[in-house]
Amino acid sequence: MRICLIGFGAVGQGVVKAISLKKRDIKNKFNMDLKVVGVSDSSGSAINPGGLDEDLLLDIKSKTSKVSNYPKYGNSAIQGIGLLDNIDYDCLIEATPTNIETGEPAKSLTLKAFKDKKDVVTSNKGHLALFYNEIINKSKENNVKFKFEASVGGAMPIINFSKKTLASSKIESIIGILNGTTNFILSRMTSEGSSYKNTLEESQVLGIAETDPSQDVEGIDAACKTVILANSILGIDCVYDDIEIKGISNITSEAIELAKKEGYLIKLIAEVSKDNLKVAPRLVKKNSPYAVEGTLNMATLKTDLADDVTVIGKGAGSLETASAILTDLINIGKLKN
Numbered sequence: 001m002r003i004c005l006i007g008f009g010a011v012g013q014g015v016v017k018a019i020s021l022k023k024r025d026i027k028n029k030f031n032m033d034l035k036v037v038g039v040s041d042s043s044g045s046a047i048n049p050g051g052l053d054e055d056l057l058l059d060i061k062s063k064t065s066k067v068s069n070y071p072k073y074g075n076s077a078i079q080g081i082g083l084l085d086n087i088d089y090d091c092l093i094e095a096t097p098t099n100i101e102t103g104e105p106a107k108s109l110t111l112k113a114f115k116d117k118k119d120v121v122t123s124n125k126g127h128l129a130l131f132y133n134e135i136i137n138k139s140k141e142n143n144v145k146f147k148f149e150a151s152v153g154g155a156m157p158i159i160n161f162s163k164k165t166l167a168s169s170k171i172e173s174i175i176g177i178l179n180g181t182t183n184f185i186l187s188r189m190t191s192e193g194s195s196y197k198n199t200l201e202e203s204q205v206l207g208i209a210e211t212d213p214s215q216d217v218e219g220i221d222a223a224c225k226t227v228i229l230a231n232s233i234l235g236i237d238c239v240y241d242d243i244e245i246k247g248i249s250n251i252t253s254e255a256i257e258l259a260k261k262e263g264y265l266i267k268l269i270a271e272v273s274k275d276n277l278k279v280a281p282r283l284v285k286k287n288s289p290y291a292v293e294g295t296l297n298m299a300t301l302k303t304d305l306a307d308d309v310t311v312i313g314k315g316a317g318s319l320e321t322a323s324a325i326l327t328d329l330i331n332i333g334k335l336k337n
């Protein structure tokens with residue numbers, strides 16, 4: 001399978017590293033050859049139809065921050081969507097930044113790949129939160145595969161798990177913690193008794209919260225994931241504006257202390273059901289499945305046959321997120337073999 005990768009940051013580099021680590025196993029187990037033929041970041045690209053060396057790609061990016069410095073095959077004139085017209089490939093892996101205003105560049109990249117009859121795997125959520133149905137319909141019209149397991153909960157299995165492992169059950173609702181940064185902040189405020197402001201600053205120093213933390217702390221990131229789960233698992237036709245959102249920036253250490261005394265924790269909870277599409281801080285019981293700590297994500301799926309099923313996993317991280325992308329690639333490859 002010839003792979004074109006657009007977006008070579010934490011996730012894109014994780015994908016290349018995971019391919020380097022796993023390609024022999026994947027060949028042995030699934031008889032699939034994974035070959036990275038094109039990579040683009042915002043500076044340009046590296047293109048080789050014969051395959052780029054994964055370790056060299058990572059080395060060049062870490063030393064020079066530009067993939068276009070790749071020896072012989074680097075190209076500073078071709079970037080982003082331009083790469084798709086300059087390389088023959090089978091699957092696009094799209095890992096550009098999430099944009100909740102326009103969904104770009106992810107939306108254009110994805111639709112262009114579909115039009116060219118290419119499969120797409122993404123970790124991005126912005127375009128899905130804004131245009132879920134349009135994008136899914138275009139993938140069907142063009143008869144290509146489109147997978148996005150990594151867009152919700154990073155390595156936490158939820159979309160493929162719901163569709164395949166829980167195929168016999170109807171999933172009635174999903175209630176969970178879908179943002180690792182806010183879970184880290186609330187967990188630290190609970191264990192240390194520290195203020196929201198100090199804990200946010202600590203999270204920024206540790207690299208867990210972004211310099212501009214608003215997407216996480218205002219509940220925007222969790223709301224995007226709520227849209228994706230609602231559409232893909234519960235079949236609820238909704239977009240980002242349909243989600244009721246409240247973040248954690250007004251949570252005080254006093255409120256957390258009071259909850260603690262009564263046997264509760266405060267968590268940023270996403271609820272996905274036909275009656276409720278909502279992200280908000282809520283009280284959860286101390287020893288319940290919702291009491292996960294640190295940057296972990298979790299979700300309880302309420303089903304008709306299997307009753308409650310809870311999944312927990314790393315919601316972010318370079319290799320962790322890449323693991324979900326690689327699984328999507330393998331599943332696409334299996335369908336083609």
Ligand SMILES: NC(=O)c1ccc[n+]([C@@H]2O[C@H](COP(=O)([O-])OP(=O)(O)OC[C@H]3O[C@@H](n4cnc5c(N)ncnc54)[C@H](OP(=O)(O)O)[C@@H]3O)[C@@H](O)[C@H]2O)c1
Pocket residue numbers: 006007008009010011012040041042043065079080081095096097098099105123124125126150151153154315316317318321
């Ligand atoms: N990080 C995680 O753990 C995680 C987990 C799940 C999902 N996600 C999602 O995965 C996506 C990627 O996340 P990330 O953490 O890897 O982001 P990131 O570190 O900011 O990397 C984004 C990459 O996209 C490149 N880029 C930006 N605009 C571009 C354009 N127009 N054309 C080509 N490349 C472009 C950037 O180029 P430069 O390198 O030149 O700046 C960078 O390489 C996001 O949508 C995010 O929400 C991330």
